[in-house]
Amino acid sequence: MAKLVAILATTHHPFYYRTSRLPAEQAPPFAAEWVRKVAAYRETLTRVRPDVLVMVGSDHFHQLWLDNMPQFLVGKAPFYDANYYNEEREFGLPRMLLKGHEELSAYLLREGIDRGFDLAFSNELRVDHSITCPILTVRPENDLPVVPIYTNIFAPPLPRPERFVALGRTLRELIDSWPSQLRVAAIGTGHLSLELGGPRQFGPHGPDPEFDAKAVEWIAKGDIDGCLANVTLDSLHEPGNATHGFMDFMLMMGLAGYAKADYADSLDLFHTMEAYFTWYPNGADA
């Protein structure tokens, strides 16, 4: 069977790429620490030598639109072009080409549908920064095939938090039972408290540091039940109007199970808190 060698759950910050490439004299004061933390986080993936990446993210109104909006979608293509004009414009992100892994995509689709998730699929998916940010941070070589999984955290009506956790659990079962010799890593990106396009945006910290502290604790401890007891679709409006992206973290918690994270780190930035978690389901030296 395939071996799930690491689960990474992290924020995706589209400004990291540009910030990390600035000459020291032009870089903001927080840049050096940010780069150090990302480099340390990258090592948590590198050390387990993955062969293929299952990547959870969310399209930010790039390819998926309100005339035909899937709740959960699995990419099934040999390649994925990546990043869009408005991400180049706003964040300075590069155009990229990711390799796909169609066999694993097909397996996750077939088995996922059979286990009660009516997954949408795409044979021509251009992924955006929710997928490319973690490539740029934890696998900048961009040398591994990926299976992108998109969730709807953006366009109501959204699936409820419980559904994200359940999909994570199902993905875990499926990866663990995939008849393959490959080493799989699962990487999902979301947000802690976040406000975009509202009065609380772009403050000196995330809009709700108290929520962020609780969220980091739930994730680090693998406290799925505590998280589900405190997080609903309605409650997620309070920490910030884009905080529903936290449900991608909850999906990754479902994937990790009731397990403490083996690696947990965070960084309080302007606008949002960055957070980095890794689990080694088969041990750090698997």
Place this chain on the structure above:
Amino acid sequence: MSKYLVDKFLFTVDRDPELVERYREDPAGTVEWWEREQAGRILNCPDAEATTWLAFTGTERAALAGHDHVALFELGAHPFLTLTLWIAMFERDHEEPLAMQLDYAARLAHKSLPYPDIST
């Protein structure tokens, strides 16, 4: 109310560099042209298979034509779409990093939870 169409306007303008400039320079004319020529385009269908019934309300048309992001927020336009397009159009007018975004937020400072529903 046609919140979906407001979002569709923001979405289709934001993804097209020429339309971003056109909307920045001539908001009323762009909104008028777009509603007449583009509003019914189904993005994954040939032009001939257009939608026939979509139209802005007067309030929505005025908010878009007036570059009024506060009114768009109140109408429940998707805040991510509005913000992204506003950054594209107006960040260049500010010298300090994030000054545009902070001004944008300050103009919304009188808004409190619950925010307007963005469901379409």
